[in-house]
Amino acid sequence: MYIIVVGAGKVGWNLARELLEKNHEVTLIENNRRRYLTVEQELEHNVSYGDASELWVLERAGIQRADMVIAVTGDDEDNMLICQVAREKYLVERIIARVNNPRNRQHFDLLGVKPSVSATDLILRLLEHEVPEYGLVHLLDLQEEQLEIIEMLLGSDSGVTGRRVGDLQMPEGSLLISVLRSGKGFVPTADTVLEEGDEILAVLDPGKEDDLKILFGPKGNGSNGA
Amino acid sequence: MLILIVGCGRVGSSVARAMLREGHEVSCLDEDPESHARLEVGLEKSWEDLGGQFTVGAGLETEALVAAGIERADAFIASTDGDNTNIVIAQIAQKRYEVPTVIARVLDPLRAEWYQRQGLNTVCPTSVAINMLETAVREGGESSGPPDDSAEAA
Numbered sequence: 001m002y003i004i005v006v007g008a009g010k011v012g013w014n015l016a017r018e019l020l021e022k023n024h025e026v027t028l029i030e031n032n033r034r035r036y037l038t039v040e041q042e043l044e045h046n047v048s049y050g051d052a053s054e055l056w057v058l059e060r061a062g063i064q065r066a067d068m069v070i071a072v073t074g075d076d077e078d079n080m081l082i083c084q085v086a087r088e089k090y091l092v093e094r095i096i097a098r099v100n101n102p103r104n105r106q107h108f109d110l111l112g113v114k115p116s117v118s119a120t121d122l123i124l125r126l127l128e129h130e131v132p133e134y135g136l137v138h139l140l141d142l143q144e145e146q147l148e149i150i151e152m153l154l155g156s157d158s159g160v161t162g163r164r165v166g167d168l169q170m171p172e173g174s175l176l177i178s179v180l181r182s183g184k185g186f187v188p189t190a191d192t193v194l195e196e197g198d199e200i201l202a203v204l205d206p207g208k209e210d211d212l213k214i215l216f217g218p219k220g221n222g223s224n225g226a
Numbered sequence: 227m228l229i230l231i232v233g234c235g236r237v238g239s240s241v242a243r244a245m246l247r248e249g250h251e252v253s254c255l256d257e258d259p260e261s262h263a264r265l266e267v268g269l270e271k272s273w274e275d276l277g278g279q280f281t282v283g284a285g286l287e288t289e290a291l292v293a294a295g296i297e298r299a300d301a302f303i304a305s306t307d308g309d310n311t312n313i314v315i316a317q318i319a320q321k322r323y324e325v326p327t328v329i330a331r332v333l334d335p336l337r338a339e340w341y342q343r344q345g346l347n348t349v350c351p352t353s354v355a356i357n358m359l360e361t362a363v364r365e366g367g368e369s370s371g372p373p374d375d376s377a378e379a380a
Contacts, residue, residue, distance in 0.1 A: 053310050055336045077286070077310035089340060104286060107314060110321055 004029065004066045006052040006082050007073030008039045011098065015070065016043060027061045052082050055089070063090045072098040076107070083113045136209055139201070146206055149177075154198045157218040161198075166190030173205035174212060228253065230299040230325075232285040232315055233306030234261040237331060237351075241303060243269065246278055253279035255294040256306075285315040291323075301327040309334050316346055 001024050005016045008030035016028040020043070028043060030036040031051040040047045050057035052071075063069065069086040071079035079097045086092040099105050099118035108116040125138060140149040154161055160168060165176060165188045179188045180199040194200070202212060227250045231238045234256035242265060246252045254265060259282050265273045273280060283290025285306060296302065302319040304312035309332050316330035329347045332338035338350035 053337070054334060055340065075310070077308065077314045080314055081310045085337075085340070088344070103288075106288070107286065107318060111314070111317055 001025070001067040002062070002065055003027075003068045003070065004052075004058070004061055004063060004086075006069070006071045006079075007098075008032075008035055008047065009072065009074060011072045012070075013039055013043075015072065016046065020046060029057065029061055053078050053085075055085065058082075058085070058090070063092065066090070066092050068092065068094040068096070070096045070098075074100055076100050076104045079116075080104075080108055080111055080113050084111050087112070136213055141206075147203060148206055149201060149203050150209065150212065151180075152200050152202070152212065152216050154194060154196055154200065154216060155218060156196050158194075158196070158216055159218070160194050160216055161196045163194055164190065165192045165194065168215065170202075171204075171208055171211035171215065174208050175203050177201050177203050227251065227300045228295055228298055229301045229303065230255065230291075230294055230296055230319075231303045231305060232256070232291075232294075233304065233312070233331075234258075234265060234280075235305065235307055236264070238303065238305035239264045239267070241305070242278065246276060251277070251279075253281065253295045253299070255281045255283055255285060255290060257282070257284050285311060286318075291315075291318070296323050296325065299323070299325050301325065302329070304328075304330040306331075309337060313337070313341055313346070313348075320346065 003019055003024050003026050005012050005019070005026060005028045008016070008028050012028060016026050019026045026046050028039065028047045029050060029052040030039060030047060031049070033049065036047060036049040048061050050060070052058055063086060066086070069083060069092050071082040073079055076099060083095040083097045087095050095113065097108055097113045097116040099108060099116045102118045102120045105116060105118060108114070137151040138148060139151050142148065170176060176188060178185050178201040179192065179194070180201070181195065181197070200216065204212065229245050229250050230253045231242050232255045234242065234254045238254065239261070242252050242254050262273065262280050265278065265280065269276060279295065281290060281294040283293065285291065285304065296319060302316065302325040304316040306312055312330040312332060316328050319325040320328045329349055330341070332341065332348045332350055333352050335350050335353045338348040338353065342348045
């Protein structure tokens with residue numbers, strides 16, 4: 001694959017190195033002269049000097065034949081527009097954009113720049129996973145498909161422990177798909193009785209997290225208020 | 227008509243004053259609180275006394291845009307000193323807030339032209355300068371001065 005990486009910061013430099021080791025053809029574009037000269041000592045002709053938000057710089061790097069463009073500069077506007085231009089003008093099939101400020105993710109979405117990756121969001125996810133008190137953990141978000149999969153630990157104060165799965169009134173647009181108990185997962189039946197310490201996996205429509213927290217969380221009454 | 231101007235430098239502040247003088251409601255948004263002073267250059271009263279609005283904040287911050295009145299703006303001008311910022315916030319104004327008239331100042335002629343073709347109204351001062359310079363050179367420097375009316379005053 002021919003991959004253009006924009007921004008030779010820590011992320012871009014390491015990414016380019018890894019991709020080269022995997023035998024991809026890579027051009028790394030950096031617009032800071034000093035940084036370019038540093039990186040060029042190692043990556044040589046795989047680095048190109050210039051501002052990738054300028055169209056001629058992208059064209060000089062051969063964007064017309066690129067299979068993928070990855071924009072990982074420290075500037076969200078740059079990353080957004082480089083990817084937007086790559087996809088809409090040069091018809092590059094795959095793009096990946098780095099989100100520096102997670103609050104800007106909505107703008108990436110608005111401009112159709114997907115997927116976008118935010119280190120802050122990733123660390124928050126890990127934090128959620130490592131600290132169960134956080135409640136609900138997102139395991140997978142399929143934005144295009146409008147689905148997500150979440151994990152929740154049932155604490156001692158969960159309102160659903162000791163209850164049959166068949167008796168739970170799952171919120172509309174959600175489905176219990178698996179229970180992890182003592183390190184082993186199984187698909188629950190209507191007769192499965194939930195226990196303290198169980199981790200449940202559910203697939204749901206976006207926006208249903210709160211309903212699930214009420215049902216499975218502390219003081220939940222398991223019957224959605226009935 | 228409410229006109230929201232993001233980026234209150236030399237261009238943004240001049241347009242803001244002109245629009246206010248024409249009787250429009252004008253709201254300016256700029257990251258730099260100091261740019262408020264530039265707005266008041268040549269004004270006999272303060273910007274606010276003349277009915278203008280000024281908000282400190284970045285054009286990418288939703289809260290700042292809303293505070294500056296983007297939800298009821300009739301026109302939106304992106305005139306910060308960054309091309310990429312202008313193109314992004316102009317698209318936000320156009321796509322998310324559906325502002326009827328959106329204009330972005332883009333210095334890079336190639337990008338200005340491409341985004342123009344994508345349906346974003348762009349103004350490229352660089353292209354204007356290039357045209358003026360070429361014309362001036364062709365005409366032997368005779369009309370290289372400012373436009374006619376200021377020449378009379380001289």
